[in-house]
Amino acid sequence: MKLTPGKGSGSALHGCSWRVEHYNLDATLGSGQVFRWRWLGREWEGAIGGCPVRLRREGDRLLARWIGPAAFRRTLACYLRLQEDMEAILAEFPKDPPIQEAARACRGLRLLRQDPWECLASFLLSSNKQIPQIRRIIECLCRRLGRELPRFPGSNPLFSFPEPEAVAATSLETLRACGMGYRAPFLREAARAVSEGRIDWERLRRASIEEARARLQILPGVGPKIAECVLLYSLGFDQACPVDVWIRRAVAEAYFPGGNPSAKRIREFCARRFGPRAGFVQQCLYEYVRRRNAPVQLNA
């Protein structure tokens, strides 16, 4: 069923633009912190909170169109973290040559403020998977359990991220049919925990990072890396620092030459060295080493 924007303000086509500095949209939407944006050749298309969105850069402006209420503009600005002072954030980066080099190479790379449920579910599906595979699994999940959203003229079908209640009520066979393998029971249990209120996002936002981290790691399948992703990308903890295989290799190479530090030692090192904006530092380093070692197709 193809839906078209109606005349009501809740499903109308809206647009706006912001003047932005140091905002690399391609790097930000393609940097492995989020998996559902797709490049259409001239602009990015995605869905936030059930609203289809298209984004592009033109000169010093960031242009947005969406199908939904006019007030969605504020939601979008929050999601894109447009109010951030990147100069001030970069000033808090460590002065180490490896970090400064990564920061220079990734100027304009931003962090997003995502929906915590979508973020948790996405990174639960990310373990031991490559980004293109993660994207395919999530797309399949949305097609099967999400709802079809209104389309921009000429657009392909777009689906919402499924609600936790929908995932909680789904059979493991249905989940596994999306190619998620052993992660299926982890995803369903997380969906149950969220839908039953055992994971309370507002409470986690107000908690200390230590408490929020511990509460997330109670969930099966959520360890140090996935917990840090949720803390950083959706709950507002900029000091959170996901350490994955890329960060581990890069940090070991730069700071432990000839050594073979354990994952735990690398995590502790990053938390200590990267400072209060460790999440931004980590994102720059991640993007930098991925570009260097395996050129990223940002517009793919």
Next chain:
DNA sequence: GACCAGGCAGAAC
């Protein structure tokens, strides 16, 4: 066929 991927859990040491 071996190895790896935005990891994690449980067993072995």
Next chain:
DNA sequence: GTTCTGCATGGT
């Protein structure tokens, strides 16, 4: 406490 191993699946 740290290290090793299996886990589903798909790509190289």
